[in-house]
Amino acid sequence: NAGVTQTPKFQVLKTGQSMTLQCAQDMNHEYMSWYRQDPGMGLRLIHYSVGAGITDQGEVPNGYNVSRSTTEDFPLRLLSAAPSQTSVYFCASSYSGQQYEAFFGQGTRLTVV
Amino acid sequence: SQQGEEDPQALSIQEGENATMNCSYKTSINNLQWYRQNSGRGLVHLILIRSNEREKHSGRLRVTLDTSKKSSSLLITASRAADTASYFCAPQGGSEKLVFGKGTKLTVNP
Numbered sequence A: 001n002a003g004v005t006q007t008p009k010f011q012v013l014k015t016g017q018s019m020t021l022q023c024a025q026d027m028n029h030e031y032m033s034w035y036r037q038d039p040g041m042g043l044r045l046i047h048y049s050v051g052a053g054i055t056d057q058g059e060v061p062n063g064y065n066v067s068r069s070t071t072e073d074f075p076l077r078l079l080s081a082a083p084s085q086t087s088v089y090f091c092a093s094s095y096s097g098q099q100y101e102a103f104f105g106q107g108t109r110l111t112v113v
Numbered sequence B: 001s002q003q004g005e006e007d008p009q010a011l012s013i014q015e016g017e018n019a020t021m022n023c024s025y026k027t028s029i030n031n032l033q034w035y036r037q038n039s040g041r042g043l044v045h046l047i048l049i050r051s052n053e054r055e056k057h058s059g060r061l062r063v064t065l066d067t068s069k070k071s072s073s074l075l076i077t078a079s080r081a082a083d084t085a086s087y088f089c090a091p092q093g094g095s096e097k098l099v100f101g102k103g104t105k106l107t108v109n110p
Helices: none
Strands: A005-008 A008-015 A018-023 A031-037 A043-051 A054-057 A064-066 A074-077 A087-094 A110-111 B005-006 B009-015 B019-024 B030-035 B044-050 B055-058 B061-066 B073-077 B083-093 B106-110
Touching: A005 A087, A008 A018, A018 A031, A018 A087, A043 A064, B005 B083, B009 B019, B019 B083, B019 B106, B030 B061, B030 B073, B044 B055, B044 B061, B044 B073, B073 B083
Parallel strands: A008 A110, B009 B106
Antiparallel strands: A005 A018, A018 A074, A031 A043, A031 A087, A043 A054, A064 A074, A087 A110, B005 B019, B019 B073, B030 B044, B030 B083, B055 B061, B061 B073, B083 B106
8 A cells, every 4th residue: 555656756847848747546535636835835736636537726726737537646747847836746635625634645846947 | 725824833842842833714614634744745644623523632632623713723742853843734614625824843852
């Protein structure tokens, strides 16, 4: 039981490049979400999903796309990376969005130069 | 969804002392969760308290909830250096979204 697995752990991108941050969970959780964490800003919700085929925007969705084709995977796509997207990204999952604890991955540290 | 606001932003204590941090929120909730984040790591769930509960314990942790004041507190008793971390609250109302504030950064000095 691996929990929530994020790959890669570190990534450096050039401005304008695209990439996908991977998130997978093996707990059969319906709810998955992506956050970014910047110094002094806490965690900000980017996108979330309440089940396969269903996604919705969080607080800071611009510049990011998501899809949820399976229960297990919730990839985050950066379409055209910008220096403002330099951050640490966390994926989380829970059995349901309400009343259940969320499990977090170890994070992906992304630098856009 | 709503965001909790943790207070204080930073707290520094000696090992063995108690640490208290607070969370305030704006609208009615169904439950409130507390999480811990060690430096550079993902958040770890500590405790969930439902809106009809006033107090909950887990080991050295004690969480209270006052829905009339729209506030919660997390007490860590007999702090250890390993408790050094950032602590976040996440109040949940009708939305399934889990939204966090900026957290309280706790430093426990040996």
